Amino acid sequence: MRIAVLGTGTVGRTLAVGLAAAGHEVTVGTRDVAVTLSRKAADPMGRPPFADWRGQHQGVGVESLAEAAAGAQLVVNALSGAGALSGLEAAGEGNLSGKVLVDVANPLDFSRGMPPSLTVSNTDSLGEQIQRRFPGTRVVKALNTVNAGLMVDPAGLAAAGHTVFVSGDDATAKAQVVALLESLGWTDIIDLGDITTARGTEMYVALWTRLMGALGTAAFSIKVVR
Amino acid sequence: MRIAVLGTGTVGRTLAVGLAAAGHEVTVGTRDVAVTLSRKAADPMGRPPFADWRGQHQGVGVESLAEAAAGAQLVVNALSGAGALSGLEAAGEGNLSGKVLVDVANPLDFSRGMPPSLTVSNTDSLGEQIQRRFPGTRVVKALNTVNAGLMVDPAGLAAAGHTVFVSGDDATAKAQVVALLESLGWTDIIDLGDITTARGTEMYVALWTRLMGALGTAAFSIKVVR
Numbered sequence: 001m002r003i004a005v006l007g008t009g010t011v012g013r014t015l016a017v018g019l020a021a022a023g024h025e026v027t028v029g030t031r032d033v034a035v036t037l038s039r040k041a042a043d044p045m046g047r048p049p050f051a052d053w054r055g056q057h058q059g060v061g062v063e064s065l066a067e068a069a070a071g072a073q074l075v076v077n078a079l080s081g082a083g084a085l086s087g088l089e090a091a092g093e094g095n096l097s098g099k100v101l102v103d104v105a106n107p108l109d110f111s112r113g114m115p116p117s118l119t120v121s122n123t124d125s126l127g128e129q130i131q132r133r134f135p136g137t138r139v140v141k142a143l144n145t146v147n148a149g150l151m152v153d154p155a156g157l158a159a160a161g162h163t164v165f166v167s168g169d170d171a172t173a174k175a176q177v178v179a180l181l182e183s184l185g186w187t188d189i190i191d192l193g194d195i196t197t198a199r200g201t202e203m204y205v206a207l208w209t210r211l212m213g214a215l216g217t218a219a220f221s222i223k224v225v226r
Numbered sequence: 227m228r229i230a231v232l233g234t235g236t237v238g239r240t241l242a243v244g245l246a247a248a249g250h251e252v253t254v255g256t257r258d259v260a261v262t263l264s265r266k267a268a269d270p271m272g273r274p275p276f277a278d279w280r281g282q283h284q285g286v287g288v289e290s291l292a293e294a295a296a297g298a299q300l301v302v303n304a305l306s307g308a309g310a311l312s313g314l315e316a317a318g319e320g321n322l323s324g325k326v327l328v329d330v331a332n333p334l335d336f337s338r339g340m341p342p343s344l345t346v347s348n349t350d351s352l353g354e355q356i357q358r359r360f361p362g363t364r365v366v367k368a369l370n371t372v373n374a375g376l377m378v379d380p381a382g383l384a385a386a387g388h389t390v391f392v393s394g395d396d397a398t399a400k401a402q403v404v405a406l407l408e409s410l411g412w413t414d415i416i417d418l419g420d421i422t423t424a425r426g427t428e429m430y431v432a433l434w435t436r437l438m439g440a441l442g443t444a445a446f447s448i449k450v451v452r
Contacts, residue, residue, distance in 0.1 A: 112349065122343050122432070162451040165433075192436045200433035206348070207391075207426035210418045211450060220452035225388040226441055 001180075004029050004072035006065055006087055008036055008050050011104060011148045012078035016060045018152020019076075022183045027061035029068030031090060037062070069095035074102065074176070075137075081107035081119060081126055085133060097136040100173045102180070103127050103198075104143040104151065106205050115209035118202065127167060127198030138173035141198035142166045142181065145208065147218040154185045154221070162221035163188045167197040190224060227406075230255050230298035232291055232313055234262055234276050237330060237374045238304035242286045244378020245302075248409045253287035255294030257316060263288070295321035300328065300402070307333035307345060307352055311359060323362040326399045328406070329353050329424075330369040330377065332431050341435035344428065353393060353424030364399035367424035368392045368407065371434065373444040380411045380447070388447035389414045393423040416450060 005016045006029040013028075020026045030036040030050075039049045047053075054062060061068070069075050069091040079087040084105045088096065107126040108116040120126055127141040143151045143164060150156055154164070164186050168174045178189050192200055204222075212218050231242045232255040239254075246252045256262040256276075263277045273279075280288060287294070295301050295317040305313040310331045314322065333352040334342040346352055353367040369377045369390060376382055380390070390412050394400045404415050418426060430448075438444050 117348050121429070122347050123338065157451050167436075190437070190440055192433075192440050197436040197440075200436035203347070203429040203432035206429035210393075210423040210426035211416065214416055214418050214423075215450075215452055217452065220450055222448040223451050224437060224441075224446055225383050225449050226443065226446035 001025070002027070002071060002073045003076060004063075004068035004074075005076045005078050006068065006091060007078035007080070009078070009080065010045070010047060011151070013050075013053055014148035014152055015076055015078055015104070017057060018184060020057070020059055021152075026059075027063050027068045027071060029063055029065040029091065031065060031087065033062055033064055065091040066095055069099075072099070074100045074180070077101055077103045077105050077130070079105055081105050081109075084126060085129060088130060088134065093134055093136070096134055099137055100170075100176055101130070101134070101137045101139045102143070102177055103130055103139055103141045106144050106202055108205070115206075115213065118206070121199065121203050123199075125196070125198040125202045127195050127202070131169065131195045138168065138170040139195055140166055140168035140170075140173050140177040141195065141201060142177055145201050145204055146221050149219065150221055152184050154187075157219065157221060161188045162223040163190055165190050165192050165201050167192045167195055167201065169194050188223065227251070228253070228297060228299045229302060230294035230300075231302045231304050232294065232317060233304035233306070235304070235306065236271070236273060237377070239276075239279055240374035240378055241302055241304055241330070243283060244410060246283070246285055247378075251287075252285075253289050253294045253297060255289055255291040255317065257291060257313065259288055259290055291317040292321055295325075298325070300326045300406070303327055303329045303331050303356070305331055307331050307335075310352060311355065314356060314360065319360055319362070322360055325363055326396075326402055327356070327360070327363045327365050328369070328403055329356055329365055329367050332370050332428055334431070341432075341439065344432070347425065347429050349425075351422070351424040351428045353421050353428065357395065357421045364394065364396040365421055366392055366394035366396075366399050366403045367421065367427060368403055371427050371430055372447050375445065376447055378410050380413075383445065383447060387414045387449065389416055389450040391416050391418050391427050393418045393421055393427065395420050414449065
């Protein structure tokens with residue numbers, strides 16, 4: 001499948017490599033390709049410049065958000081929570097129309113310090129905001145409950161299987177995303193219901209951040225025991 | 227230990243029985259003992275009248291909130307989220323002073339329909355509200371991530387162990403609560419940190435309610451896989 005991964009941060013890079021390894025034709029979308037490729041220094045998070053990463057992953061395309069979305073059969077939102085809506089605007093409503101959009105972003109608010117709070121929660125969610133803004137796109141919230149490494153390598157945890165969730169209004173779109181998740185190695189996938197259930201997985205992030213603090217690692221996940 | 231369980235709903239009743247079975251001297255606290263014992267009909271949730279339940283559990287005391295708190299070494303807040311602060315006011319700041327208060331309540335808001343939203347979240351929590359209002363009490367948030375049956379019988383889930391969390395500012399108080407949880411059968415207990423981490427477990431309830439809808443049961447829990 002031709003997949004556009006929007007976002008060049010850790011999540012975008014890791015998803016691009018993982019999806020390419022699973023046999024997909026992956027293009028990373030960024031706001032300005034020339035600017036992104038011209039950066040020479042590590043970013044504020046200490047990540048090596050995108051161009052260096054790209055040099056090691058020549059099989060992954062790099063295009064503008066709009067070009068990447070236009071050429072894709074399925075789009076992944078791996079932009080930051082704060083940048084998601086504006087980035088998807090730049091990708092273009094027409095380029096996203098009719099397509100499945102896998103939203104893995106969380107609406108993190110770092111303005112109050114660490115751990116982050118959420119810019120939207122409780123009675124709304126980022127997943128719903130995106131679905132409302134792009135009604136012709138079939139939004140499926142998924143993978144936002146684990147760190148980037150586990151998204152594409154759930155077996156990276158030595159322990160037995162853990163759980164991933166999907167939320168969305170379109171059953172066919174969810175079935176496609178479930179198949180994609182299975183191709184990445186996920187075995188325990190719970191369909192929570194319509195896109196409003198994205199509130200559940202986004203608000204879980206408030207527990208995830210505290211667990212990261214308590215455990216001293218982001219390499220953990222949850223198994224729904226039933 | 228002499229334990230006061232404040233609240234006569236399903237959570238209060240189940241905790242009272244479970245803690246008594248674990249060898250503790252348990253008194254249930256209610257706003258008005260005479261009124262509570264005089265109710266003849268099932269409540270709006272379909273629970274049998276409290277007096278019927280009491281008849282089957284003679285070993286459990288019933289007193290006013292203030293009497294129960296005054297006589298207890300450790301107090302459990304099993305009041306509804308909406309009734310927690312006023313109920314604890316009725317219990318009396320002096321009667322709670324210096325004591326460990328295990329807060330198992332969630333700030334559920336049913337005013338917007340089902341599933342409930344939260345009355346406080348994201349930048350504050352019920353646990354913190356209680357700690358701020360009763361600074362002389364040592365509040366430990368715990369058990370609010372599972373239904374009442376699992377609180378006192380974690381082995382009720384056939385699957386392997388699952389996880390329970392504690393949040394609180396006082397390390398000694400948390401150690402006491404961890405010992406209490408172990409006496410109920412809990413084996414995987416994670417100390418999330420200070421009372422602000424109660425935001426994490428309270429906000430997880432937004433995922434819990436959607437999981438209950440998707441799974442069709444409240445008899446589930448999560449295991450933190452790491």
